[in-house]
Amino acid sequence: MARIVMKFGGTSVGDIDRIKNVAKRVKREVEAGNQVAVVVSAMSGTTNQLVDWCKQMAPLHDAREYDQVVATGEQVTTGLLAIGLQELGVEARSWCGWQLPIRTDGVHGKARIMTIETEDMIRRMEQGQVAVVAGFQGLGPDNRISTLGRGGSDTSAVALAAALHADRCDIYTDVDGVYTTDPRIVKCAKKLDKITYEEMLELASVGAKVLQTRSVEMAMKHRVRVQVLSSFEDKPGTLVCDEDEIVEKELVSGIAYSRDEAKVTLVKVSDRPGVAASIFGPLADAAINVDMIVQNVSDDGKSTDLTFTVGKADLDRAKKVVSDAGLTFEKLVADANVVKVSVIGVGMRSHAGIAQKMFQTLAAEGINIQVISTSEIKISVLIEEKYTELALRALHTAYGLDAA
Amino acid sequence: MARIVMKFGGTSVGDIDRIKNVAKRVKREVEAGNQVAVVVSAMSGTTNQLVDWCKQMAPLHDAREYDQVVATGEQVTTGLLAIGLQELGVEARSWCGWQLPIRTDGVHGKARIMTIETEDMIRRMEQGQVAVVAGFQGLGPDNRISTLGRGGSDTSAVALAAALHADRCDIYTDVDGVYTTDPRIVKCAKKLDKITYEEMLELASVGAKVLQTRSVEMAMKHRVRVQVLSSFEDKPGTLVCDEDEIVEKELVSGIAYSRDEAKVTLVKVSDRPGVAASIFGPLADAAINVDMIVQNVSDDGKSTDLTFTVGKADLDRAKKVVSDAGLTFEKLVADANVVKVSVIGVGMRSHAGIAQKMFQTLAAEGINIQVISTSEIKISVLIEEKYTELALRALHTAYGLDAA
The missing domain is CATH 3.30.2130.10 (VC0802-like)
Incomplete structure (x- = not known):
């Protein structure tokens, strides 16, 4: 038995059918005997719409109110996925950032995660309940919703994996792993089975946009094994791990x-x-x-x-x-x-x-x-x-x- | 100086321009020297979309997860309106139901409000800050988001007015008041200046769908003076009050x-x-x-x-x-x-x-x-x-x- 964090990005939960597919994938991990927490992004397009509304209200706006607005996208996905899991007979419940809570600093709009309280969640996971957690968000010291900045759901997933002492953090995305180079340019590029944190950081910062840099830094610091894999195909991805x-x-x-x-x-x-x-x-x-x-x-x-x-x-x-x-x-x-x-x-x-x-x-x-x-x-x-x-x-x- | 709760329904906050208009209206009440709390619904159409997604995930779904999903609509409006008010130079902040909190019973999907903690809010209102509160939602005894059932934002507004000991609760809607009968049928129907709680209850329950019945019952119980008025025209509405x-x-x-x-x-x-x-x-x-x-x-x-x-x-x-x-x-x-x-x-x-x-x-x-x-x-x-x-x-x- 392993404890696994699974993270699904915006395109992976882009519509109702895709969320149902995610539920099936999560069910498989549960049936394999694993304890599972799932971190989800907003349905693709949602966050852009919410950000656009804020800008339309005022080009320069209060970051605390921006957070209040944009954090809703992930919340919607958590509820829908929890429903989808329950429909498949998998016990599940949704968590907002403020409910655990995932405590962040007070820099609204690009907050950093400080601590995650996981006691209640771990107790439930040990009883077989899947935790469906809203990525990208937390609770600031002012008791208001904070967000981590764009792409922050990767960071949420890695931080949660660290807090849960998870065996692995699986990041499902629209690519199937990390390649030796851009396969659109070099046809014979190979998918890497494993790559070190350090290499991944260099790859990410020079243009291979697979994982958010901050999430790799956090994974390296807490020695979280991160796997990048496709949410649309059923095959192993690339493991980002210790040398x-x-x-x-x-x-x-x-x-x-x-x-x-x-x-x-x-x-x-x-x-x-x-x-x-x-x-x-x-x-x-x-x-x-x-x-x-x-x-x-x-x-x-x-x-x-x-x-x-x-x-x-x-x-x-x-x-x-x-x-x-x-x-x-x-x-x-x-x-x-x-x-x-x-x-x-x-x-x-x-x-x-x-x-x-x-x-x-x-x-x-x-x-x-x-x-x-x-x-x-x-x-x-x-x-x-x-x-x-x-x-x-x-x-x-x-x-x-x-x-x- | 008076303390006023203003409530705006879905059509009144149906798009960005309408939310900006609401901000202007709120500003006028502030400039008249009043302490103001605003209760808002979701932008029209939003709640239906969210409810539909839940149904698509599973026809019969966990009411707690339904609440997690549908409560986001009001949250978005609070943040956008707070931004709109700040843009007009009015100090404002948004509040989710869980932040005050508005405590409800545990009947997810059609919860009843038990208590509202207003101490912090009143302190801020006395300093001139407008409170922008999400209608329709609260915090259940399980520390999860609860919703009050469709149309519950009226009830939120009246309950908040009671908790704040407000002088008046103004419900802005797409009709300009309560009429002697349906003006679509009887052209010479008159708008009533005042109507008693008891009469309003009878009118509401036999088909005049201006105010949610539960909100009128609550107003009667707590003697909250409720004014129904148009959010699109600038004229007095109908006051629902004591005999x-x-x-x-x-x-x-x-x-x-x-x-x-x-x-x-x-x-x-x-x-x-x-x-x-x-x-x-x-x-x-x-x-x-x-x-x-x-x-x-x-x-x-x-x-x-x-x-x-x-x-x-x-x-x-x-x-x-x-x-x-x-x-x-x-x-x-x-x-x-x-x-x-x-x-x-x-x-x-x-x-x-x-x-x-x-x-x-x-x-x-x-x-x-x-x-x-x-x-x-x-x-x-x-x-x-x-x-x-x-x-x-x-x-x-x-x-x-x-x-x-």
């Missing part, structure tokens, strides 16, 4: 890419102490997130070229902030026509030559590398956007990831 | 009618002790509500004709129940082609001749009276349905109710 649980580690687990980058180069900026601070300080103040930064050694000891990347949406603001920062430079060159490609794998910690293979592979295809940055388990390069597909396919083959 | 507050009492306040009646006559039923019990006992057991009952004295001392009315929807079941009751009678005659017309007025308590005028007026029009029943402030007759309009117009004129 220890992965016996045969690949050197490289996946190739990610992000088109949401733009490059800014300051040509011949004066090379003196404090220059970086005088650029990146104002950018941080303007809440512009800077990703890659490269500064070359000066040729003349007086000036240097400095390149950094920002989100495409922030490019215009970033140009203005830098221009207003009172720096001396020859010119500012902005380029939104770039893509960031990243090779990810915990294996690189202990193996040399992985970066070298990336550079060689791209060079062999005639692709110029504009910027390089590395972390412990990731190498990222910035290249011209038109080479995205070519680079992904070449790297996927070079690292031996192609499906047989 | 003492009405200086110039009319003998007759209104003429009501109900097409939802069907007549059953048992011809030559044996006239012995217990015969009535053996008919109406089984009907009550079958949850069939019997309204008018008439039994004539026997001609021969052995048999009599017995007539009663039931709701049209119950007619077929009623016939079966009576046929199966083991009585001896010559034949059963059922007739759904009838209407009940009632003359209502607290003045009849002290004045004779009011019934006589009704009978004379109908006789003068050649309308045959099939059944008569009376209460302290009401005389009802059953007539052939085709005479509905004729009877209403003639009686309205006879009792001097026609508008000048």
Whole structure:
């Protein structure tokens, strides 16, 4: 017997028939002898409608009232799924965030979960009752409904799994797992059986939008085993877990890419102490997130070229902030026509030559590398956007990831 | 300065523009120096959609889960209206039933309000904050959401007005008040400035669907002054209040009618002790509500004709129940082609001749009276349905109710 948290997103509960299908899936886990808690999102489209109504009432609105409105979507799904389970003969009851309660901080609209009181729920689960819990919501210190921000239901599920000491948290979604790269671009991409938290975080943050980043961080912190799987097909997905649980580690687990980058180069900026601070300080103040930064050694000891990347949406603001920062430079060159490609794998910690293979592979295809940055388990390069597909396919083959 | 509860029904908050209009109306009461609590229904159509989803999940469903689902409609409106008020510069906050809480009994789906904790709310209202409260819902003894049954928002408003010791409870609706009779039939029907609780109860229960009966009963019990008025026009409505507050009492306040009646006559039923019990006992057991009952004295001392009315929807079941009751009678005659017309007025308590005028007026029009029943402030007759309009117009004129 295991204790399992199952989480179903908006498309998985998008209409009455789909909710009935979810009930059948939950029933199977119960019949397999498991204790089950289910976390659900709002029916797809519902949250957008509610958010839109708030905006129509007032473009800038009280986050506490926004939470009051948008939290209803998940509540509806809990009741409907509980009815669906009871109809199949499975004992079930719904829970709002305030009923457990799931206590959050007071940052309405993007609250963080502090504690979850599970005593009553565990007692009921041990008696065979399925708990159907509203995702995305909790109870703030002001005794009002709080929400976790968009996509927060993943975080609700992982937090509940941690609080319940669950054996597994199954996230049902519209993809069937985590792939070595985007299968829409690389046809021979493979679904991964297992991936470490660290790799998943890098994959998620560079564009593989399978799990919300916060939920992966939380899973890693509390060592919650998270499985990503399809709610429409009946096959195993990808398990996100501790490195220890992965016996045969690949050197490289996946190739990610992000088109949401733009490059800014300051040509011949004066090379003196404090220059970086005088650029990146104002950018941080303007809440512009800077990703890659490269500064070359000066040729003349007086000036240097400095390149950094920002989100495409922030490019215009970033140009203005830098221009207003009172720096001396020859010119500012902005380029939104770039893509960031990243090779990810915990294996690189202990193996040399992985970066070298990336550079060689791209060079062999005639692709110029504009910027390089590395972390412990990731190498990222910035290249011209038109080479995205070519680079992904070449790297996927070079690292031996192609499906047989 | 007064303390006022304002209640807006589903059509009054049917879309974003209407909710904005409600906000303006509330603002005017605040600017007039009043302390205001607002009770809102779900946006029109919302509750039907939610109820329908529950039915689609399972025709027979757990009332607790039904409550979990349908209570969301009102919650959405509270948040949106609070945003709308804030946008107009009026301090406001939303309240779910569980937040005050509004404590109810445990009869999910048609719960009754037991107590409302208003301490925090009153403190905030005294500081100028408008309380926006979800109607139709409360918190059951099981710490789960309960709902009051359809139309329960009127009851929520009156109960809140009682708990807040409010000076008035204004029910905004899509009619502009209570009329002497149905203005769609009698063009010269007059809007009443004031009406007693007792009269309103009789009017409501015989078909004038302006206020939910339970809310009027509650208003009478707690002496809450209730005003019915239009949310689309800006003019005074009808005040439902204590008899003492009405200086110039009319003998007759209104003429009501109900097409939802069907007549059953048992011809030559044996006239012995217990015969009535053996008919109406089984009907009550079958949850069939019997309204008018008439039994004539026997001609021969052995048999009599017995007539009663039931709701049209119950007619077929009623016939079966009576046929199966083991009585001896010559034949059963059922007739759904009838209407009940009632003359209502607290003045009849002290004045004779009011019934006589009704009978004379109908006789003068050649309308045959099939059944008569009376209460302290009401005389009802059953007539052939085709005479509905004729009877209403003639009686309205006879009792001097026609508008000048």
